[in-house]
Amino acid sequence: xxxxxxxxxxxxxxxxxxxxxxxxxxxxxxxxxxxxxxxxxxxxxxxxxxxxxxxxxxxxxxxxxxxxxxxxxxxxxxxxxxxxxxxxxxxxxxxxxxxxxxxxxxxxxxxxx
Amino acid sequence: xxxxxxxxxxxxxxxxxxxxxxxxxxxxxxxxxxxxxxxxxxxxxxxxxxxxxxxxxxxxxxxxxxxxxxxxxxxxxxxxxxxxxxxxxxxxxxxxxxxxxxxxxxxxxxxxxxxxxxxxxxxxxxxxxxxxxxxxxxxxxxxxxxxxxxxxxxxxxxxxxxxxxxxxxxxxxxxxxxxxxxxxxxxxxxxxxxxxxxxxxxxxxxxxxxxxxxxxxxxxxxxxxxxxxxxxxxxxxxxxxxxxxxxxxxxxxxxxxxxxxxxxxxxxxxxxxxxxxxxxxxxxxxxxxxxxxxxxxxxxxxxxxxxxxxxxxxxxxxxxxxxxxxxxxxxxxxxxxxx
Numbered sequence: 001x002x003x004x005x006x007x008x009x010x011x012x013x014x015x016x017x018x019x020x021x022x023x024x025x026x027x028x029x030x031x032x033x034x035x036x037x038x039x040x041x042x043x044x045x046x047x048x049x050x051x052x053x054x055x056x057x058x059x060x061x062x063x064x065x066x067x068x069x070x071x072x073x074x075x076x077x078x079x080x081x082x083x084x085x086x087x088x089x090x091x092x093x094x095x096x097x098x099x100x101x102x103x104x105x106x107x108x109x110x111x112x113x
Numbered sequence: 114x115x116x117x118x119x120x121x122x123x124x125x126x127x128x129x130x131x132x133x134x135x136x137x138x139x140x141x142x143x144x145x146x147x148x149x150x151x152x153x154x155x156x157x158x159x160x161x162x163x164x165x166x167x168x169x170x171x172x173x174x175x176x177x178x179x180x181x182x183x184x185x186x187x188x189x190x191x192x193x194x195x196x197x198x199x200x201x202x203x204x205x206x207x208x209x210x211x212x213x214x215x216x217x218x219x220x221x222x223x224x225x226x227x228x229x230x231x232x233x234x235x236x237x238x239x240x241x242x243x244x245x246x247x248x249x250x251x252x253x254x255x256x257x258x259x260x261x262x263x264x265x266x267x268x269x270x271x272x273x274x275x276x277x278x279x280x281x282x283x284x285x286x287x288x289x290x291x292x293x294x295x296x297x298x299x300x301x302x303x304x305x306x307x308x309x310x311x312x313x314x315x316x317x318x319x320x321x322x323x324x325x326x327x328x329x330x331x332x333x334x335x336x337x338x339x340x341x342x343x344x345x346x347x348x349x350x351x352x353x354x355x356x357x358x359x360x361x362x363x364x365x366x367x368x369x370x371x372x373x374x375x376x377x378x379x380x381x382x383x384x385x386x387x388x389x390x391x392x393x394x395x396x397x398x399x400x401x402x403x404x405x406x407x408x409x410x411x412x413x414x415x416x417x418x419x420x421x422x423x424x425x426x427x428x429x430x431x432x433x434x435x436x437x438x439x440x441x442x443x444x445x446x447x448x449x450x451x452x
Contacts, residue, residue: 001240002237002240002247005233005236005237005240006250006251006254009233009254009258010254012258013254013257013258013261013262016258016262017261017265022262023169023221023224024229025258025262026226026254026255026258026259026262027226027258027259027262028226028227028259028350029278029346029347030259030262030263030266030269030274031266031268031274032274032277032278056166056222057222064346065226069221069224072221073167073221073222076167076221077167080167080171080174081167095268096268096273096274096277097273097276097277097280098268098273098277
């Protein structure tokens with residue numbers, strides 16, 4: 001059982017090589033990102049409180065792990081609980097102060113700034 | 114002189130009678146119970162928001178919230194009870210580790226490397242079968258995993274990460290002083306040193322004869338991170354790694370037996386002890402607070418002084434400083450907001 005437990009963790013490290021979010025790959029403090037989430041529903045800008053209530057994360061701030069953690073949370077929400085609500089989302093981010101980009105939903109596209 | 118050689122009559126130890134774990138492991142486990150309780154329980158607590166929420170495993174979405182509420186109560190019970198009753202550590206460690214992992218899997222919001230590590234460690238303590246190698250392997254996986262992830266990141270080799278981290282953390286003149294504009298060589302060297310340290314810690318922790326080197330090196334590593342980032346980064350890691358390092362150490366403080374004084378004082382002192390080596394004696398005739406240690410008795414102020422100088426106190430104070438470092442500013446902030 002202990003062997004299986006460690007094997008799963010090692011698998012997580014290996015999977016982390018191919019997965020940008022790196023959730024279970026023991027990757028603390030690998031990158032620092034500043035991000036801002038903006039969301040629109042039927043042309044209306046969702047307030048910071050609404051975004052916080054919706055995703056349970058801060059609408060803007062610092063992420064000490066991969067920025068894909070944040071994107072993964074928003075994407076999963078829109079693919080599940082928020083499905084059919086037709087919300088347009090933009091997450092603008094800067095990784096390590098140098099790599100800036102934008103992720104958009106529902107396109108699920110990344111653009112470099 | 115207050116120091117009187119112990120007669121040995123009328124004394125019985127009442128600690129560790131039912132403990133199936135060694136002193137270092139008990140100390141680690143109790144520190145991690147406090148970690149869950151003080152750092153995470155308020156966040157895990159599903160009464161603050163409903164779980165499951167964005168689980169890693171989609172089928173968890175079908176589990177009713179009531180189950181999480183019940184589990185949350187059990188988790189609270191599992192981390193508080195062993196501190197009070199001082200027994201069944203394995204069972205409580207297994208229970209709290211399993212529930213915490215289940216909660217993490219039930220919400221991406223709850224995920225953090227430090228909490229996941231604490232949960233894994235508690236689970237392993239619950240599965241402990243006599244070999245501390247399981248803890249060495251767990252620590253090794255963490256450090257090697259962290260090193261591998263950095264090694265494959267370009268920003269760790271070209272100094273961008275370290276440069277940005279320090280620029281972000283040490284804003285203003287201190288950063289300018291340490292790193293003139295455009296100077297990346299120091300950041301590159303620091304990045305390589307961090308990767309090397311993590312890799313070496315991950316390898317050497319598996320070799321028992323390097324245990325002391327790993328513990329000193331690891332604590333210096335996390336301590337320097339705290340200093341460099343002015344305490345804003347790695348406080349959780351400092352805490353959980355301190356707890357983890359104790360489990361693989363030969364930490365064995367001298368047994369202390371408390372006699373006399375107020376019953377409530379004895380109760381509190383034995384419950385605050387993370388090492389389970391402070392016991393309440395059964396000599397109830399004494400009115401003055403006395404401790405027995407290494408065959409000597411200390412009374413009154415000297416007893417308190419001896420307690421403060423003990424390893425048990427050092428360990429307790431270390432974890433309390435880390436908890437206070439994190440919690441006190443937040444409590445003050447809340448109080449100010451409330452006022």
